[in-house]
Amino acid sequence: MRLANSNSTRTLPLFCSVLDPITMVVLSVPELDRISLIRAGNPAARFDALPVVDLLSPDAAATLIEACEEFGFFKITNHGIPTDLMRRLEAEAVEFFSLPPAEKEKSGPANPFGYGNKRIGSNGDMGWVEYLLFSLASKPSSHASVSNSFRSALNAYLSAIRELASRVLALMALGLEMEPIDAISKLVTDEASDGIFRLNHYPTCPVLQGLNCSLTGFGEHTDPQIISVLRSNNCAGLQIALKDERWVSVPPDEDSFFVNVGDSLQVLTNGRFRSVRHRVVTNGSESRMSMIYFLGPTMAEKIAPMRQLMGEGEQSKYKEFTWSEYKKAAYKSRLADNRLRLFEKSK
Numbered sequence: 001m002r003l004a005n006s007n008s009t010r011t012l013p014l015f016c017s018v019l020d021p022i023t024m025v026v027l028s029v030p031e032l033d034r035i036s037l038i039r040a041g042n043p044a045a046r047f048d049a050l051p052v053v054d055l056l057s058p059d060a061a062a063t064l065i066e067a068c069e070e071f072g073f074f075k076i077t078n079h080g081i082p083t084d085l086m087r088r089l090e091a092e093a094v095e096f097f098s099l100p101p102a103e104k105e106k107s108g109p110a111n112p113f114g115y116g117n118k119r120i121g122s123n124g125d126m127g128w129v130e131y132l133l134f135s136l137a138s139k140p141s142s143h144a145s146v147s148n149s150f151r152s153a154l155n156a157y158l159s160a161i162r163e164l165a166s167r168v169l170a171l172m173a174l175g176l177e178m179e180p181i182d183a184i185s186k187l188v189t190d191e192a193s194d195g196i197f198r199l200n201h202y203p204t205c206p207v208l209q210g211l212n213c214s215l216t217g218f219g220e221h222t223d224p225q226i227i228s229v230l231r232s233n234n235c236a237g238l239q240i241a242l243k244d245e246r247w248v249s250v251p252p253d254e255d256s257f258f259v260n261v262g263d264s265l266q267v268l269t270n271g272r273f274r275s276v277r278h279r280v281v282t283n284g285s286e287s288r289m290s291m292i293y294f295l296g297p298t299m300a301e302k303i304a305p306m307r308q309l310m311g312e313g314e315q316s317k318y319k320e321f322t323w324s325e326y327k328k329a330a331y332k333s334r335l336a337d338n339r340l341r342l343f344e345k346s347k
Contacts, residue, residue, distance in 0.1 A: 034126045035118070036216035038281055044239050047248035053259075054078050055167065061175035068172070068269075072261035072276030073240050073250075076168065079257055081160045086231055086254070089157040090289055092150040097130060097201040097289075107132065107145045112331070120218065125335045128215040128282055129202050136195035158197060161293045162189070165229055168259060176269075178308050184268070187297045188226055194296035194323060196225075202237060205284030217280035217288070221335040223262040224326060225296040230258045232290035241277040263340050264296070264326065267318045270305035275340070299324040319343050 051067035051074040053060050067074035096104065101117075110116030110133050117130040132146075136158065146154070169185035178184070188195070202217040217237060231254070232238065238250040238258075250258070266275040282288060297303070304320040321343055330339050 034124075035128055036219070038214045038216060044247040044249040047240070047250050050075055050250060052077055053168075053171075055080070055171070061171050064168070064171055065175035068261050068265075068273040070274075071240065071242070072266075072274040073278070074259055075253065076164070076257040076259060079164055081164060081257075083255060085157060085160055086291075089153040089291065090233060092147070092153045093132070093199045093201065093289055093291070096132070096146065096150060097203070104130070120335065121331070123332070123334050125219055126216075127218045127280075128205060128284070129200050129217050129280070131201065132199040134197045136197055137192065154197075157291070158293070161229055162195075164257065165227065165293065165295055168229075169227070176309060178306075183306070183308065184226070184265075187301060188295040190298055192298045194225075194299055194327070196294040196296065198292045198294070200280070200288075200290045200292070202235075202280060202282045202288040202290075204287050205282070208284030214281045214283045217282040219335045220277055220279040222275040222277055222339070223260050223294060224264065224330040224339060225262040225294040226264045226268070227262055227295050228260040229293045229295070230260065230290060231256075232258075232288060235286045235288040237280045237282050237288050238290075239279050239281060243274070247279075262294075263330075264303050264323070266340065267303050267343070268306050269309055270314065271317050272309065296327070297323045299327070315345075317345055319345055 051063060051071060053064045053074050054077050056078040064074060104115050108115035113133045113135050115132055118126055120127050166185045166189060170181050173181050173183045205215060208215060232252060234252050234254045236249060236252050239247045240250060241247055260276050261273045263275045265273050301323045302320055303323060303326060305316045329342060333339050
């Protein structure tokens, strides 16, 4: 286990003592090995400046652009997706993650798709999380042994989120004064587009109760795709990093959606939009469920700053690459790595 605070990170032995001002507890839990433990003495501030894009507001496009430039992150309200549709898939996911480990493991291992538990990717990243990961280039349920009711709920949810994402990207093009209006959305709506859907479950952790600390659920990272659309239950834990590198905690809202700007969109806008660094922490006493749709282009799509968004004489900050090249680089990296650094042009 690693014990992390604002001053240092160090590796502790498996049988270790964790001291806070109130309690000392000896942890000897093998499944927590190599998962970062974060002291709660300096918690992330609540993100009260969270941008909210009301899709029914006449100012929606302007608000969205400002949010992408300043934070790379915003919340969507008045999205039109029925609450029952969201909760139906959540209920199916809860039922799946409540199965005995041996049953869940029939849908794994996640290589890269399917069921995974604590191990995130193949490069050593660990978190207090279990997940189902689906490729949307094929049938969404083809990589996991899920029930017919789960499959039906998943397909209905994905159909609604695809439509929502198209509306958001069209609104983005409108705010950027781009033509045609589908200049960005068409990159992710092709049948061969590389969409990925992820269900993350952050279970309770009884050994943490009474400790003044939290576990890393999903370590800090940026999303490599164009945008990600997230919905979670009413449990806190999501944090984003601001421009000054301070971490802030995003208030949960199970009736709304949250959008992350990804690395590819940062490149398409030549750095005007920022790919937001984010992470999930858990206090171990609440179970968090999140559903994330990652919208990527086709594998052969070339990623470079869009000419419509370049000012006169403005030079590209990035080398041109295909989505396939960038995805391969992302899979070879650790979560916290700055993947775009490999594709930046020398100044």
